[in-house]
Amino acid sequence: MSRSDRAPFRQGRRGALRPAASRGRAVTRTLSDDPLGGTVRRTVLPSGLRVLTEAIPTMRSVSFGIWVGVGSRDETGAQAGVSHFLEHLLFKGTHKRTALDISSEIEAVGGETNAFTTKEYTCYYARVLDEDLPLAIDVMVDLVADSVLDPDDVETERGVILEEIAMHDDEPGDEVHDTFARAVYGDHPLGRLISGTEETVTPMTRRQIQAFYRSRYTAPSIVIAAAGNLDHATVVKQVRRALAGGPLDTAPAEPAGHRPNTPVVPVRTAATVVEPKETEQAHVVLGCPGIDRLDERRFALGVLNNVLGGGMSSRLFQEIRERRGLAYSVYSYASQYADTGLFAVYAGCAPGKVDEVLDLTRTELAKVAAHGLTDAELARGKGMTKGSFVLGLEDTGSRMSRLAKGELLYGDLLPVDELLARVDAVGVDEVNTLAAELLTVPMSLAVVGPFGEGDFRADS
Secondary structure: OOOHHHOOEEEOHHHOEEEOOEOOEOEEEEEEEOOOOOEEEEEEOOOOOEEEEEEOOOOOEEEEEEEEOOOHHHOOOOOOOHHHHHHHHOOOEEOOOEHHHHHHHHHOOOOEEEEEEOOOOEEEEEEEEHHHHHHHHHHHHHHHHOEOOOHHHHHHHHHHHHHHHHHHHOOHHHHHHHHHHHHHHOOOHHHOOOOOOHHHHOOOOHHHHHHHHHHHOOHHHEEEEEEEOOOHHHHHHHHHHHHOOOOOOOOOOOOOOOOOOOOOOOOOOOOEEEEEOOOOOEEEEEEEEOOOOOOOOHHHHHHHHHHHHOOOOOHHHHHHHHOOOOEEEEEEEEEEOOOOEEEEEEEEEOHHHHHHHHHHHHHHHHHHHHHOOOHHHHHHHHHHHHHHHHHOOOOHHHHHHHHHHHHHHHOOOOOHHHHHHHHHOOOHHHHHHHHHHHOOOOOEEEEEEOOOHHHOOOOO
């Protein structure tokens, strides 16, 4: 056992052992030697920034990501869209690199970079050949830690984001999901658009963005993850070198704790929200509040979701598309946050078929709530859940994401075998009890299409 492996630990949420700060020393621990994956190691730097890697010697590439525990739900109403605005701006230049430098240095070695903002975190990532990982680390750490936020770039990106918002409004199949979130959460931050709106983005100032950047992008809130052909100690050394002397090279601190799950997120009573648009196809989402991401029933929910609308053999797909030909696309999904969640069914169909599609959807949900799943459906749902999880780990990007989400969102990285065992352990009674609880509440409805508010009812 190395000196770092003997460092003190503190008990984290869900009982996971977490390295504590150790008098300014980096603390390293091996988390797993998974036969279905590579060796996973975790280092907590003195600043509270965490570095996780998965070494996969059989790969010739590496995916490298910087994950920040802040998203659109952390914004006030006046700030709506600032996280997404900042995501755009960080690629526009640092004190060492111009925007062209950032893109050209990575593209010159055949790599790629990108970023995305969610309601609870923001991610910046690059994928490169293994030999070019030092370059990717230097570039990505630089852009996240030391962006200039030039006033001219703020104005340029404001125009880009407003175009992005307008483009989103032209995609009703995407817009309806945001409309559904608003139907359930109302004015709560989880009900807002990640991008913000024209009304919030237009007046946003550089000063506001800068203040958000420096107050929320702190070392304890950041997780760096990498997966591929790499050496953990070398990655940590390269990250520390890239951080040295910069804004994230700060005094010793503990890593940020989990996002609190109180107070309870308020949800609206069953509501119907209609966005009238002269579209050729109607888009509908019918659903209700679900469970949070740490709820032990999340494995049962995954199985239930797959049986209801998770594939071509699902009940909804078979009944609505295959047997009746009423919709091209129909599926169910679950979204989970720190303290709440959503369960919903989406369908895209001809406007004249909406009522029939909704009636059939409500009927299928009621059947499952009343009678549960069959043993054959349970077995199929488990198989789909396990297969999609394992097949989703076939590239370095998904493995990198798994490391970061485990650390940032769960405080725990379950080995692949344990995750599969948790799915196998799901019983039919557990799924049926959850279905009876989840699918019998009044449902909210979101509609985008050639309708008015009075054309629909909010009952389930």
